[in-house]
Amino acid sequence: MSEDVVRVTDLTRRYKDVTALDTISLTFRKDRIYGLLGRNGAGKTTLMSVLTAQGFPSDGTVEVFGEDPYENEAVLRRLCFIRESQKYPDNFTPAQAFRAASLFFEGWDQEFALRLAEDFQLPQKRQIKKLSRGQLSAVGIIIGLASRAELTFFDEPYLGLDAVARHLFYDHLVRDYAEHPRTVVLSSHLIDEVANLLEHVVVIDRGRIIMNDDAEAVRGSAVTVSGPAGVVASFVSGREVLFEERLMNTASVSVRAQLSVAERREAAELGLTLGQVSLQQLVVHASLAHSGGGMAASQAAMSAFEAEFTEVSR
Amino acid sequence: MIDDSGPIFLQIAALIENDIVSGALPEEGQVPSTNEFAQFYRINPATAAKGVNTLVDEGILYKRRGIGMFVAAGARDRLLGRRRDDFRAQFVQPLCMEADKLGISRGELLAMLTAALDGAGPEDALNTDVVSTRGRQHHE
Numbered sequence: 001m002s003e004d005v006v007r008v009t010d011l012t013r014r015y016k017d018v019t020a021l022d023t024i025s026l027t028f029r030k031d032r033i034y035g036l037l038g039r040n041g042a043g044k045t046t047l048m049s050v051l052t053a054q055g056f057p058s059d060g061t062v063e064v065f066g067e068d069p070y071e072n073e074a075v076l077r078r079l080c081f082i083r084e085s086q087k088y089p090d091n092f093t094p095a096q097a098f099r100a101a102s103l104f105f106e107g108w109d110q111e112f113a114l115r116l117a118e119d120f121q122l123p124q125k126r127q128i129k130k131l132s133r134g135q136l137s138a139v140g141i142i143i144g145l146a147s148r149a150e151l152t153f154f155d156e157p158y159l160g161l162d163a164v165a166r167h168l169f170y171d172h173l174v175r176d177y178a179e180h181p182r183t184v185v186l187s188s189h190l191i192d193e194v195a196n197l198l199e200h201v202v203v204i205d206r207g208r209i210i211m212n213d214d215a216e217a218v219r220g221s222a223v224t225v226s227g228p229a230g231v232v233a234s235f236v237s238g239r240e241v242l243f244e245e246r247l248m249n250t251a252s253v254s255v256r257a258q259l260s261v262a263e264r265r266e267a268a269e270l271g272l273t274l275g276q277v278s279l280q281q282l283v284v285h286a287s288l289a290h291s292g293g294g295m296a297a298s299q300a301a302m303s304a305f306e307a308e309f310t311e312v313s314r
Numbered sequence: 315m316i317d318d319s320g321p322i323f324l325q326i327a328a329l330i331e332n333d334i335v336s337g338a339l340p341e342e343g344q345v346p347s348t349n350e351f352a353q354f355y356r357i358n359p360a361t362a363a364k365g366v367n368t369l370v371d372e373g374i375l376y377k378r379r380g381i382g383m384f385v386a387a388g389a390r391d392r393l394l395g396r397r398r399d400d401f402r403a404q405f406v407q408p409l410c411m412e413a414d415k416l417g418i419s420r421g422e423l424l425a426m427l428t429a430a431l432d433g434a435g436p437e438d439a440l441n442t443d444v445v446s447t448r449g450r451q452h453h454e
Contacts, residue, residue: 033358170356178349178359196322196357216361220321265403271411276320 003030005151005183006051011060013046013207020046022207023060028151031181033173035198035215037191037283042204044187045084048153052081064151077106080149082140084156088128094139095124098146107148112176116142119168133160141169148180155187166190170197191280195219203283205290211283219279223259226252227272235272242277242285254281316355326351326365334374334385335393345375345383 006028013021021043028034036044049055050062053069053076062069069075088097094117102108117124120138123131128139137159144152158166174197177184188194201218203211211218222242225232229251239255246252254277259267267274316325333339348366352359366383369375374389413423 032360167356171353174356174359175353178352196316196355196361199358199360215358216321216323216364268403268408269411271415 004028005030005065007061007063007066008047008051009061011047011050011062012058013043013050013055014058019207021050024204024207024209025060026202026209026212028183028185030150030183032199033177033184033186033197035191035194035201036185036187036204037201038204039287040189042287043207044204045155047204048081048155048185048187052076052079052153054081077104078149079151079153080105080144080147081153082144082155082157084159086136086140088139090127090129092128093125094122094128094131094142097128097139097143098124101143101147105147105149107150107180109146109148113142113146116145116172119172120165134162134165135160137161138165145172145176148176148182151183151185153185153187156189158190166193170194173197191283192278195279198279201279201283203286205287208290210290211286215279218282219276220258222254222256222277222282224252224254224275224277225267225272226250226275227270231270231272235267235270242282316357322357322361323365323368326355326357326362327368330366330369331374331393334390335397337390339385341385341387341389343385344381345385347382 004027006026008024008026011021011024012019024043024047036047038044046055050057051064051069053064053071056070064075065078067075069079092100098110098113098117101113102110117138120135120142122135122138122142128136131139137157138161141154141157144154144157158169161169170193173184173186186194186198195215198215201211201213201215202209225236227250229246229249232251232253236253236255236257239257242254242256244251244253252275259274264274316322330339330345334341339345345366346354348359348363351357351362351366355362366375370377370383373386374393375383376386377383410423418426
């Protein structure tokens with residue numbers, strides 16, 4: 001069996017009158033890539049802070065590599081947390097930040113860091129405070145990758161990075177992970193972009209876990225049925241409707257279902273078209289449903305929600 | 315390429331099958347490693363491995379310990395047999411249904427098919443989209 005790197009039991013984190021995490025239990029297994037997804041303010045960063053001992057549990061227990069991470073140097077050296085707005089000492093240059101990281105992380109690969117800096121076109125001798133937002137993000141990504149920490153958290157690591165640079169990050173992540181397997185927790189709004197990199201998906205909403213599943217299982221859990229409205233309606237009747245769209249007499253309805261070969265054939269014979277529902281749509285639906293939407297979320301709410309999810313911070 | 319049309323591991327399996335059917339991956343030839351698939355398609359290596367292992371379970375690929383993954387003898391014929399079975403459901407039936415919808419008569423349809431068969435050179439035949447969806451379900 002694979003070994004658990006993180007084990008969280010009934011974790012609650014309260015700030016004055018806000019419960020940021022509400023009796024969360026989860027495990028992260030060794031050498032997997034996890035997606036930690038959810039809306040802004042859902043509790044993702046709070047969870048990562050507690051796991052990296054930058055915040056404490058109000059209640060419940062947290063074990064990282066089998067131990068309490070708090071003030072535990074042996075544990076902290078094995079993990080790396082790249083925050084959305086990672087801070088560095090004011091007068092540091094990227095080269096100095098890499099040097100500091102090399103002293104802390106046992107698995108640091110300086111040659112890899114330099115190669116990444118070149119790929120991201122990062123000026124290494126410029127003071128970090130004079131870097132652009134995107135270059136600052138690149139510093140964090142390089143440290144996160146080159147540290148090769150056994151447990152690496154990336155919390156929205158791409159602020160200010162354009163699509164080209166983000167894909168550079170995804171390419172390097174897959175390649176380096178394949179050669180040096182480790183546990184990676186990637187928190188992202190850009191679900192469509194990262195979906196194929198993830199092995200497992202954890203979705204948090206308002207401090208609670210609302211989805212914790214294998215990414216492929218989530219992807220295969222729903223299907224979109226399109227065609228003449230009446231035919232679609234009778235085909236999907238009795239199934240849980242996730243969302244639906246209608247234009248004149250044509251309907252497109254997404255239902256929770258794994259269709260059998262016979263059902264697929266029947267759909268084809270009825271003139272219906274079957275399509276897959278993306279991981280992002282399923283995550284958005286789960287969040288909407290948890291926020292107390294109706295049975296089937298209206299398409300307008302869905303779009304607004306998806307826009308919020310995919311909004312790229314500039 | 316990988317799209318939203320279904321579980322990724324099935325798409326990987328289908329891509330490998332296509333290469334076996336087309337001859338790009340010969341029998342007893344070595345298949346790229348799961349890491350190579352992961353990097354090329356930018357997907358999780360575990361997912362790529364699941365796709366490859368699906369074909370190992372079906373006897374289409376086999377493992378040589380410490381060396382890699384190879385195409386089994388007879389794999390192409392077996393895939394061709396399966397695809398021929400699927401051909402009716404995937405292509406012929408929809409063709410007939412669409413013809414019926416458009417009011418194309420049996421005679422007209424047969425004439426069109428004959429003309430297409432006569433007129434289509436090997437070039438055109440090769441250009442038809444062979445990237446079919448896998449004609450079976452993801453069994454879990």
